[in-house]
Amino acid sequence: MPSTWIDPDDAPELDAQFFREADLYQGDQLIRRGRGRPKLASRKVLLSVRYSPEVVTYFRQTGEGWQSRMDAVLREYIQRKA
Template identity: 70%
Template structure:
């Protein structure tokens, strides 16, 4: 059982304390409020994380290839999956029905 009997309470500053805090913050040259232009330019951090969204989404599938095919593409170095995709796309383009 926890030794703390209650959760700590949050005490909001009075109007006078809030004005004093705001005045002190505004007097600091390194902590000036953001301009409306700066506020409008802000984007959520969540939207900046990860890889950029592709217009051409790929699907995740499980496929079995012969060891020779995998060995060849892996021997070409990093990006071998993309090269394999490119070869398959070329095949599809050249063998598509009219």
């Protein structure tokens, strides 16, 4: 039968960087995402916009990520007009 023992000296050191990059949970609930992900070169702008119900319904029916697809369609429109 193979051994299941793990030498604790092989565990990574839990330093300040580890905790900065870690996700923070309270029980099963995610409180804050870790900082270990690279930052995007261009950040998106948060704003309030009104679209016709048909447009929103169409994109929502495409499933998860519909807002990103909507953004891609608008970017494509800009490229064609430039």
